[in-house]
Amino acid sequence: DIQMTQSPSSLSASVGDKVTITCRASQSISSYLNWYQQKPGKAPKLLIFAASSLQSGVPSRFSGSGSGTDFTLTISSLQPEDFATYYCQESYTTPVTFGQGTNLEIK
């Protein structure tokens, strides 16, 4: 199975900050990488698919990049509603696997 490792596991930042979250795959997954946002008590929400494609309706301050084994999710200017947990997920093979999550907190 492919292992997905996110860093950092938690992050404190302020409104207006630029934030980058990293996801590393245990083997090459090309661009088969998705990013989700989850708020407490809510279902995950798709942000980015195929490593860099922005899901419809998601603000343009979110962006994704990378291919192979190393990927990043960038939030260009944090807004109050962005404080949440973020997960990467590979769709290269079965079983599908998620990263352990990055908890983004208000500083």
Added chain:
Amino acid sequence: EVQLVESGGGLVQPGGSLRLSCAASGFTSSSYWMCWVRQAPGKGLEWVGNIKQDGSDKYYVDSVKGRFTISRDNAKNSLYLQMNSLRAEDTAVYYCARVNSWQQLGQGYYYYYMDVWGKGTTVTVSS
């Protein structure tokens, strides 16, 4: 409105069974792979399994193989998860999700992602 609504969760004893349902509306679920994802209390997301549009192919995470079965009834726009021989470690919120796909122009392959999620239903396995 595109929507998924799970039901059927509850408290069950170890070794017991439970059947979860997921009702789709606002889209034709028979056109999509569908999947189940779970989240144990305070933990991350874990993919449980998925099922092809016509139900002919199914895949599961190793920890549930032989105990859980995914099925669908396209006439009812519904997805199911039959869970048998439940264990304490199966305690989680269970989400159903639509698996969508995208093909980049000029490429011969598809990218898959979960673009619609239900709100989840809670399963607690405890004596």
